[in-house]
Amino acid sequence: MNKAPGKREQNRVERLRALREAGLRLFLERGLSQVTIDEIAREAGTAKGNFYRYFSDKEALVAGILEPMATAMRGHIEACRDALEKALDRDDLNAAYGSLALVVAITATQNLDACRFYLQESRGPATGARAPLVALADEVQDAAIELTRVAVKRGLLEVSDPRISALAVVGSTEVLMLGMLDGRLDGVPPTQVAQTMIGMVLDGIRAR
Amino acid sequence: MNKAPGKREQNRVERLRALREAGLRLFLERGLSQVTIDEIAREAGTAKGNFYRYFSDKEALVAGILEPMATAMRGHIEACRDALEKALDRDDLNAAYGSLALVVAITATQNLDACRFYLQESRGPATGARAPLVALADEVQDAAIELTRVAVKRGLLEVSDPRISALAVVGSTEVLMLGMLDGRLDGVPPTQVAQTMIGMVLDGIRAR
Amino acid sequence: MNKAPGKREQNRVERLRALREAGLRLFLERGLSQVTIDEIAREAGTAKGNFYRYFSDKEALVAGILEPMATAMRGHIEACRDALEKALDRDDLNAAYGSLALVVAITATQNLDACRFYLQESRGPATGARAPLVALADEVQDAAIELTRVAVKRGLLEVSDPRISALAVVGSTEVLMLGMLDGRLDGVPPTQVAQTMIGMVLDGIRAR
Amino acid sequence: MNKAPGKREQNRVERLRALREAGLRLFLERGLSQVTIDEIAREAGTAKGNFYRYFSDKEALVAGILEPMATAMRGHIEACRDALEKALDRDDLNAAYGSLALVVAITATQNLDACRFYLQESRGPATGARAPLVALADEVQDAAIELTRVAVKRGLLEVSDPRISALAVVGSTEVLMLGMLDGRLDGVPPTQVAQTMIGMVLDGIRAR
DNA sequence: CATGAATGAGCGTTCATTCAT
DNA sequence: TATGAATGAACGCTCATTCAT
Secondary structure (H helix, E strand, O other): OOOOOOHHHHHHHHHHHHHHHHHHHHHHHHOHHHOOHHHHHHHOOOOHHHHHHHOOOHHHHHHHHHHHHHHHHHHHHHHHHHHHHHOOOHHHHHHHHHHHHHHHHHHHHHOHHHHHHHHHHOOOOOOHHHHHHHHHHHHHHHHHHHHHHHHHHOOOOOOOOHHHHHHHHHHHHHHHHHHHHHOOOOOOOHHHHHHHHHHHHHOHHHOO | OOOOOOHHHHHHHHHHHHHHHHHHHHHHHHOHHHOOHHHHHHHOOOOHHHHHHHOOOHHHHHHHHHHHHHHHHHHHHHHHHHHHHHOOOHHHHHHHHHHHHHHHHHHHHHOHHHHHHHHHHOOOOOOHHHHHHHHHHHHHHHHHHHHHHHHHHOOOOOOOOHHHHHHHHHHHHHHHHHHHHHOOOOOOOHHHHHHHHHHHHHOHHHOO | OOOOOOHHHHHHHHHHHHHHHHHHHHHHHHOHHHOOHHHHHHHOOOOHHHHHHHOOOHHHHHHHHHHHHHHHHHHHHHHHHHHHHHOOOHHHHHHHHHHHHHHHHHHHHHOHHHHHHHHHHOOOOOOHHHHHHHHHHHHHHHHHHHHHHHHHHOOOOOOOOHHHHHHHHHHHHHHHHHHHHHOOOOOOOHHHHHHHHHHHHHOOOOOO | OOOOOOHHHHHHHHHHHHHHHHHHHHHHHHOHHHOOHHHHHHHOOOOHHHHHHHOOOHHHHHHHHHHHHHHHHHHHHHHHHHHHHHOOOHHHHHHHHHHHHHHHHHHHHHOHHHHHHHHHHOOOOOOHHHHHHHHHHHHHHHHHHHHHHHHHHOOOOOOOOHHHHHHHHHHHHHHHHHHHHHOOOOOOOHHHHHHHHHHHHHOHHHOO
16 A cells, blocks of 8 residues: 555655755855755745754755755766776767766756856855865866876876866866856857867867 | 154054954955954954944955955956057967966965955855955956957957857866865966966867 | 453553653653653654643653652651551650651652652752642651651650751751762661661750 | 942943842742743843853853852861861860851851752752752762761761761751741741751761 | 943744644 | 644844944
8 A cells, every 4th residue: 555655755855845945046046154044944935943854954955955966976977987997099088078068067957056056155165054065066176187187097188287177177167157057158059168168178278 | 744654544554454364364264154253353353343443344344355456456457458459469469368367376376365265255146245256256257258359359369259268267267276275286386277277268268 | 341451541551651761761861851852752662742642741741750659658648647646655656757767768669760850850949840849849848847746746756846857857868868879878778877867757856 | 540440340240240140030930941041131131142241151150150159168168177177075076067057057148049049959960050050069968978077087976877977967958948948947046947957967867 | 442341133953832644 | 543744932142233431
């Protein structure tokens, strides 16, 4: 019996979703540190005290908001590294990077708000609720450097220093994404942005 | 009389400096939103109530911290645009960009902490004390786009879209600077980083 | 039918017992006011909401915890008074007091935790959940005074003031019991403590 | 200049007094755990946040309320021990104990409310704000035992066990004091109570 | 002017109590 | 009937801001 999920479980899932959504919406509107638990609960249509059934504090909510995107990103990075480690020539490299760009773009699109949230709040000291964001940012930068190192080690890429190339790409990507989100790049086809990015990657940032 | 600055004025200037320095130090350590006026005053060696004699609130302090760097940057950008508008060939372009890179680097070095503060806190919604930071960031991005547009208009640069190139450069620069500051680029000579950046600019981000 | 207790009733009794035990254990560990209904229910292995099926609030639980001991004590006191009212000489008095001491000791031993709980929390204003404890303490003191008055009235005891003697005995008893429970009297045979107490009673506290 | 204490200092002292007094009054009325910082501040005629300038939390306030009495008691106990250690005969013992009883009585009278507070809340687990009370109670009981041990060691007192005598005296004293405070001993001259107590002490609780 | 005490709104968190499941 | 999710009033504590000294 009870093949369908019970009402309790349904409510639970719905509440979680509502809290995450409300939190994300408010964080984007007014900034992580300016939003109170009170508001999040109200915006999610529940009582303040109920928030704490679902998240131990604001930091846990932030982690929860980021989690789907972070998990997906980790998977994509892993896959890209696997591909790079098997890559034999420039075409394989192209394929690996292109593939990564594609799935990252898709993941970003599917988690648009979370992505924007990440871009907006991931810098600075990892104090309190910002910790999960900074941790993820660190992870991303380290992964970018690692991927570049692999490509260089396999002789597929020639760069002055893998760290420079990797961070430059990460930085460009971040600001371009924000540009698309905040309207500064309105009218530019996303594919063109992507192409520019991939060009940067493949050209190893040009400096040799 | 009183050609030399009076004792009063000297004190005033010293207090201002102490408050700005203390605020900056604490903002870097623990994040803008986590620092209280109380702490800033204590760190600056003055009484809490005295803070309000010099700054109307935290936002004003932030603006004060950024002001020297922002003024310098505006000057540099202005000069670069002037140079670009008189530039006749690729060499002039090189000179203009190289010059900008140089003075920006110098300004950043002279305002290292303010620069880092800017890089760490300039994103996200412009709420509360963060407003001056976000405003400056907007200004920088708009200026970067404008400079690129000028270069393109004069036929000195060929890019798919000036906005993409400009933002990519801004993003790379930001993350590379942070990388130098947070140790991720330890051991890389700054000149090499700069060269990579200038290469990016001159190559118009490679994508055509 | 249903001469034997039904399953329902069995469960009910078991739940009550579990809640009382859990509450008592926690009250002793951390103090009456520091224990939440939540914890009591969890410790008793039942759901929080279920607590309210058995007790209207914390005060009712406290009353429930004390009830067996209180009822027994009332009976013993009653019996002692009956004995005293029939007592004709010092031997009868000895017998009555000795008997009371014995049954009180037995009751305390049989309700060791409840007794300790009473000793620890029965003072102070009768606010909230503490009310039943304070009420019982008042009852005990009044009874002690009353018993002494009876003995005096019957010419069996000579004291400066029955109230002084009675309260001194009650106070000594309480602290000595606590001393036995908290280890301060480790190594002293309980009978020796009891003898001292009875000596106090019979000597009418010595001051005449 | 400024021989008289400044207005600031005057205010400070007055606030401290008001907070201690307000706290004590409320603790007596409704019990330590039932009183909120909010109420204490309101009762003291100050703002809630101001409470924390003077006391780090409720526990610190309790310690502050107890402190004068505790310090006095420690001094008296010390003096009594010194006297006992020099005592040569029963008369010296009488003097030492009588003296202690007298100064304790005076101290209690001078700190009537604090004394009552101590008597009402010093039992039970030392959780949170109750810690200083329990610590003081432990100190008192240990000191009582120690004093008795000294008297016994010097052959001035003959008791079955110093711990029993000491705790019995402490317990009697406590309950008799409460009895005087809560009206149960109305009409009994305090001197008579004291005499009873001293009789108890000198007779070594009668049990040999 | 400088000081730091006072103010009180507001935040994060808890918990007795109710109520849908 | 049992469960534990939801509610919301408090509570402890903080801190931007004001103001007496």
